[in-house]
Amino acid sequence: MNTHTDASPPQPFCPDCEAGIGHAHREGCDVARCLVTGLQRLSHDAESCRCPRDTWTGLWPGATECAEFGWMLGPGLPDLHRLYTAATWNPALRRWTRPGHHTPTPEGITR
Template sequence: MTDIADSLDELCPDCHAEIGQAHTEGCDVARCLATGLQRLGHGPCRCPQDVWTGRWPGEAECAEFGWMLGPGLPDLNRLVTTATWDPVAYRWTRPSHATNGEGDAR
């Protein structure tokens, strides 16, 4: 079984940016760093360009929060609907209003 942290993709699956390089305009994988959502199709953006990290956006946070659907399969829908985007740190954070002690308000 491969751990998400151990498996980095050298190239973005859409625009083929290398790790540490900015995604190209029109890349489906690139995120808006102001909102954390897909950058494509939301109009002109003044935020810095997102760079390819070797992982799909949100994978690291899902693994950190324990929000996995199975081995190597992050629950990205849960992340986007439950977590909060931090536009300064450029990452998702656990909701502060957790009710069950696991960072989940469901």
């Protein structure tokens, strides 16, 4: 689902590392996420986590889910704090899921 209600329009380049849409963030990028935890990649242990590099989508990580869940502080201002504290990261889908909602994985297993 790709709804951008009240979300900012896509930006062609990452505001930190300038990766283009669909391209991997550069190492050391503040915007890149760990695809295992959904949190900032800079704060994960690169030695123990060998997740693939995150790609720039044109939107701040989590903004799409905030708009989808109705968790906006105002037009174009996703409530990322609420997302990170109330939602659950699904590494198989590489997205945040609403609390209490079971989300099927690509393999068809409900989590």
